[in-house]
Amino acid sequence: MTTIVLDIEGTTSSTESVHVGLYAYARPRLGPYIDAHRDDPDVRAALAEIGADATAEAVKVLHGWMDGDVKATPLKTLQGRIWAEGFAAGELTSHVFPDVPPALRAWHASGHRLAVFSSGSVASQRPWFANTAHGDLSVLVDHWFDTVNAGPKREPASYARIARTLGDPAGLLFLSDVPAELDAAAAAGWRTTGVRRPGEPNAATPFGPHPVITTFEEIDL
CATH class of the missing domain: 1.10.720 (Transcription Termination Factor Rho, Rna-binding Domain; Chain A, Domain 1)
Known part of the structure; x- marks a missing residue:
């Protein structure tokens, strides 16, 4: 898996x-x-x-x-x-793209593990996924990583550090809209896929050798 x-x-x-x-x-x-x-x-x-x-x-x-x-x-x-x-306090609700909840639920149901690696702190990641308009998605996530417990997102050492928790890098797939982050993950032996969301800041950015998707529905595990 x-x-x-x-x-x-x-x-x-x-x-x-x-x-x-x-x-x-x-x-x-x-x-x-x-x-x-x-x-x-x-x-x-x-x-x-x-x-x-x-x-x-x-x-x-x-x-x-x-x-x-x-x-x-x-x-x-x-x-x-x-x-x-x-x-x-109920003052904030997080946004996720509509293809995300069904994909996360399907992957989790199929036995795949889910983790998050964001520059936002773990303290903000959990409630972000817990308070979506599509329900609590945080229960689907097994591990949370940020720049404190993993390191900068554009450095291969951060992905090597995460792999020591998650296992063989060859079994890890990183999804990101930032090519430099994908480059760092690939340098650490991970599989990578670029996410090109229409209207997002990196929508026109070249992703180089990384496979590219526009929705999570296109990912074949």
Whole structure:
């Protein structure tokens, strides 16, 4: 059986739903969240990595990263915590493309394992898949990976690290809309498939040697 590892933005879900919907939700809440959770070890670690103790200074850095779509771990950690609270409060609902839920359910029912590898923190990945308009998809996912427990998504070492948990790289299939991520996975011995979603930022990007699909229905396992 194959283990299918999923990217989120541009692959299972629209980039706009993250960069517009979730970012807009988190942006005004960063400062209040930091002030309310300064005793939390993860928040203290994030502030130390940012290099700012004052909330206003930290928020300025975080907003700059958001504006530049920088995949910085402190930002992803704090955003993930805020989004998790928003999902728990019923204030957020995640987006997935319509072909995703039936494909995930079919793969899971066939005995294939599912995992997620996203730059968004694990704290945000679980509620994202749990709170879709198509029901709770998180119950189908066995493993969750982010830049903290795996590493940067464009480095082969990150995929080698994930393979130590999931098993033989030859049995791992990574789905992503980012060619550089696919290149890194392939360099670690994984199977890869590019996801070209119409209207997404990477819809016209060349995928080089990687097979390309436009919907999950085209994947033959």
